[in-house]
Amino acid sequence: MMPIYLDCNATTPVDPEVRDYYIRFLSEDYGNEGSRTHAYGARAKQLVQKARDHVAAVVGAKRDEILFTSGATESNNLALLGLLETGRKLGRRHIVTTSIEHKAVHEPCAYLEKQGFEVTRLDVGMSGVVSLDALRDALRPDTHLVSVMHVNNETGIVQPIEGVAEILASHSAFFHTDAAQGFGKDLNQLQHPRIDLISVSGHKIFAPKGVGALVVRRRGYQRIPMQPLMFGGGQERGLRPGTLPVGLIAALGLAAEIAIRDAQKRHERCRKIRQAALNALGELHPKLTGNQDLVMDHVLNLAFPGLDSEALIVALKDLVAISNGSACTSNSYTPSHVLTAMGMNEDEANSCIRMSWCHMTPDVDWPVVVKTIQTLLQ
Structure with missing residues (x-):
C-alpha cells in the first residue's frame, strides 16, 4: 500500500478527465499545429486555440495574450529576462521582488544583478505576507519590473496581488506574478487588468508535467516589448520557438476549463x-x-x-x-x-x-x- x-x-x-483527453493525442490528434496544408494540422491548430481560450478565461485575458511554455520556470525566465533589453534601452534598471519567491524568480533576478540591474527584495516578517507599504516605498522612477508571487509554494499564503496592482496603477513598471500555485485555485486576484505577466504551470492544476503558459497582457493596444530567450522558429509570436506539444497544451486547456467549472x-x-x-x-x-x-x-x-x-x-x-x-x-x-x-x-x-x-x-x-x-x- x-x-x-x-x-x-x-x-x-492528473485529473482523470484530463488524462483520458490527453491520451487521444498520442494516437489520433497527433498533427503539427504548424502544418497548414492538411486537416491534421488544421485540427491541431483549432485545439491549441481552444486551449488558449480556456487558459485566458481563468485570468480574464484574450486568446492572443497566451503563450505556451514548458512550465512556470520557463515562463518566469521569459518574463524577467525577456524584458532585460527593454530595461537597458529605457534606462530603467531597478527591479522589486520579494524574499520569498521561488528559485525560478530568485535566480533570474540574481542573473539580472550581474547584468547591472539593482534588485530590491522585500521582506515579509512572521506573517509571511508582503507589505504593500514597503512596496510603495521601494518604487522609484527607474523601477522597471515588479515581481511578486501569487501564492507561496511552501506556506500556502496568498499575497496581496490586487493591492500591488492598485499601487502600480500610477507607475509604468511592468508587473509580473508567478502564479504557479494559485492559477485555477484563487480565481479572483489574477483577473486584475494591471497584472502584465502571469506565469502558469500545468502540473499544479491537474494537467501533465511539461506544459505551462505565460500570460502577456497588452497595455491598451500595445504589446509588452519582450525579447525571446531562444531562437529557431516563429511559434508563439516569435517569443517561444519550437513545435507546440498539442496534446499537453490541450490537456492544460481542459484543466483550466475544469478549474472554473468545479x-x-x-x-x-x-x-x-x-x-x-x-x-x-x-x-x-x-x-x-x-x-x-x-x-x-x-x-x-x-x-x-x-x-x-x-x-x-x-x-x-x-x-x-x-x-x-x-x-x-x-x-x-x-x-x-x-x-x-x-x-x-x-x-x-x-x-x-x-x-x-x-x-x-x-x-x-x-x-x-x-x-x-x-x-x-x-
Missing part, C-alpha cells in the same frame, strides 16, 4: 480535509506558519517544536507522503529561504513540514498520524 499523497504543492495528480466543489473538499487535519493535530499543539487567515485551503505548514522535520517525514512515510519545503530544493539541507525570511532561525525552519492535498485526496487516518507523532514527542 502506498501512503496517502499529501504533497500536491510539489505536483498534483471551483466550488474543489474548495469544499479541500476545506473539509484541512479542518479534519487541524482538529486531529490540534491536541499536539503544533505551531502554524504565517497568517492562517491568508492560507489556501489545501495547504498546511506547521512545526512541532523540538521535532526535526526529517525525523517526522521518515516516521510518517508509510502513512502520508509529505515534504519540508520546495521540491526544487529538496536535495539541499540548508534551511528554507522562505522560512528564514519570515524570521525563523535554523532550528525553527528545520522543524517545519508542509502538507498539501487536493480534491482527489482520500480521507486520511488522522488518529494514527497523531499517535505516530506522539511517539516522537515523548
Whole structure:
C-alpha cells in the first residue's frame, strides 16, 4: 500500500478527465499545429486555440495574450529576462521582488544583478505576507519590473496581488506574478487588468508535467516589448520557438476549463480535509506558519517544536507522503529561504513540514498520524 499523497504543492495528480483527453493525442490528434496544408494540422491548430481560450478565461485575458511554455520556470525566465533589453534601452534598471519567491524568480533576478540591474527584495516578517507599504516605498522612477508571487509554494499564503496592482496603477513598471500555485485555485486576484505577466504551470492544476503558459497582457493596444530567450522558429509570436506539444497544451486547456467549472466543489473538499487535519493535530499543539487567515485551503505548514522535520517525514512515510519545503530544493539541507525570511532561525525552519492535498485526496487516518507523532514527542 502506498501512503496517502499529501504533497500536491510539489505536483498534483492528473485529473482523470484530463488524462483520458490527453491520451487521444498520442494516437489520433497527433498533427503539427504548424502544418497548414492538411486537416491534421488544421485540427491541431483549432485545439491549441481552444486551449488558449480556456487558459485566458481563468485570468480574464484574450486568446492572443497566451503563450505556451514548458512550465512556470520557463515562463518566469521569459518574463524577467525577456524584458532585460527593454530595461537597458529605457534606462530603467531597478527591479522589486520579494524574499520569498521561488528559485525560478530568485535566480533570474540574481542573473539580472550581474547584468547591472539593482534588485530590491522585500521582506515579509512572521506573517509571511508582503507589505504593500514597503512596496510603495521601494518604487522609484527607474523601477522597471515588479515581481511578486501569487501564492507561496511552501506556506500556502496568498499575497496581496490586487493591492500591488492598485499601487502600480500610477507607475509604468511592468508587473509580473508567478502564479504557479494559485492559477485555477484563487480565481479572483489574477483577473486584475494591471497584472502584465502571469506565469502558469500545468502540473499544479491537474494537467501533465511539461506544459505551462505565460500570460502577456497588452497595455491598451500595445504589446509588452519582450525579447525571446531562444531562437529557431516563429511559434508563439516569435517569443517561444519550437513545435507546440498539442496534446499537453490541450490537456492544460481542459484543466483550466475544469478549474472554473468545479471551483466550488474543489474548495469544499479541500476545506473539509484541512479542518479534519487541524482538529486531529490540534491536541499536539503544533505551531502554524504565517497568517492562517491568508492560507489556501489545501495547504498546511506547521512545526512541532523540538521535532526535526526529517525525523517526522521518515516516521510518517508509510502513512502520508509529505515534504519540508520546495521540491526544487529538496536535495539541499540548508534551511528554507522562505522560512528564514519570515524570521525563523535554523532550528525553527528545520522543524517545519508542509502538507498539501487536493480534491482527489482520500480521507486520511488522522488518529494514527497523531499517535505516530506522539511517539516522537515523548
